Amino acid sequence: MHHYFVEGFVLPNQNQIWWTILIVLYPYITGIVAGAFIISSLYHVFNKEDLKPVSRFSLLMAFAFLLFATCPLLGHLGRPERALNIMLTPNPTSAMAGFGFIYATYLIILAIEIWLVYRPDIVYLSKHSSSMLLRKLYWLLSLGVDNVSKSSLESDHKVMIFLASIGIPAACTLHGYVGFIFGAIKANPWWSSPMMPVIFLLSAIVSGIAMVLVCYQAIHYLKGRAIDSQCTQALMGYLWLFAIIDVAIELLEIINHAYMANEDWEVLHELVMTKLFVSYVVIQMLVCSVIPIGLLGAAIIFRKRLSDRIRNAMGFLSAMLLLIQVLAMRWNVVIGGQMFSKSFRGFLRFDVEVFGREGLLVAFAIFLMPFITLGIFARLLPLWGPIETYPKKWLRKGLPEKQNLTFPEPAHPS
């Protein structure tokens, strides 16, 4: 049983915080999806060559996270077995009803995009993979299409650009919409704001880029591979830009609340200065915003004077802090918005539940799943580079050492 503590006058039915850690996790996961997808699109569609080393990985990462985006929602429903009602009898006036459709569209777009990006690899592996079983599996994955001629890859690329041009708005919609779920609740002054979708979207992009940057560096470091500093530098640039806009808008939002000082400001002010002081003022607005923005700025401005190693370390640290910043932001919105009563005269305390269906452990487990999935992907498809980077053991023996493994890369129409 949860223990909820109530101070002041709280409306009798508001003795609980209904949306808990899982609902904090849900926008966090979808946010990472949106951000990672945008990184991969910057390479695949906008030809940002610097991002090539992470272009495949970020796509797979977006997919892995998207696969588990529904879990926190399911875990939180009172009647999870009825979840499909959202698609069977959707209510057109409900923002939440759009979830199933937006989610499904986005999942399909991502799946096709990944298939197109990896098609040459899949075809190659379906012929040269080390075991019969795997060759069969890859053949299945290739859907029987084994044409990897230059012209066919070029037309793949066109489809990809087309998909990305739907995918980018879809990613923005998916996340802007999550913000709208909160922003459209006029009953709650801490949520109801037309800025919510914008803030959610920007912080989504920040968390996605940060996650790619962290994973890229961590995995390469652990595997003892060289880090492409060109690529990390580019990622840091984007991260810096989006973090600045994101934090600026978050600040504007709170300043606006304070300046307008509507009748609800009294309770919001109290909320920010007491209940959310650590998670909002200290973590979200100061430590995890100011430090990373400063560090990233320094790393970019003093690019020439700093060694790659130092710069990458600065990037890594900033990305970690920004990941915490975005998580704190989700927490402050979701939990913070439920910590005061709609009587505007009282507060609830939220004690994190560890065990239990909506507890911390379940949240951890769900958050771990995308990484495990990425691990599985990594056994099947190369996360980073093209075919040259395949581990030897993936391929069948007896292949000539100097075989021409390179497929014609579809030329970017630049």
Add this chain to the structure above:
Amino acid sequence: MKKMNRREFLTKTVGTGVKTFVFGNLVCTTAELLQDKKSFANSASKKEEPEKVIFGFLVDTRKCIGCGSCVRADKAENGVPEGFFRTWVERYTFFPNGRVLVDSPKGAEDGFWPVKEDKERTLGKPYHHYFVPKLCNHCIDTPCIQVCPVGASFETKEGVILIDQKRCVGCAYCVQACPFGTRYINPEKGVADKCTWCYHRTTQGLKPACVEVCPVKARIFGNISDSESEISKLLRDNRVQVLKSYLGTRPKTRYIGLDSGVI
């Protein structure tokens, strides 16, 4: 005659016609809302659809003595789970220097006790208090129906807002969206729950349980489309308020003697 929904019906009958209604809507103050309702009630009873029933609820805060009979009756009638309330009573106690203490111990299930001494010590001697019973407002423009992803929340032809508990997925979005804290997730059923104005009784011609037991007639329930009903007369003859009118949900639960401190 083509069946009209209530909004269309209103649009056709109110004031000098559509325009007045539309503008009335845009700058909808409570008084105007009420005006809509009154003329609606008047015209409805004349001829067009005499048998039409639109329920309304009126709380006379001047009469309420905070005995909590209504809360107990409601719990018994509707099997409201422990710790939750379909209706409750709040007490507003006024101290010198404009300080107000609001409380509702156990939703007033056991009534109220005098304000604690320690409060008197810090806040001074209270000089005035009154009680405000609360329940679902059965709003005309309900955010709770609007946000429900599966369409489980709906409005009956009598204007009562109900929940189809066989369809509800228990997402609690409506609980968040209701500005009045009337909804909760029923812990036994895992679905949303709230006051139904005792739909099972009122459609049989009975009164809601809370209205039935109120010893001082602080709760009045009836058909507001019948201009001769008790509630219509009271609505006409009193200054009436609704809760959080600035949110534009247009509650059908109205209050007599509501003070600005009540939210």
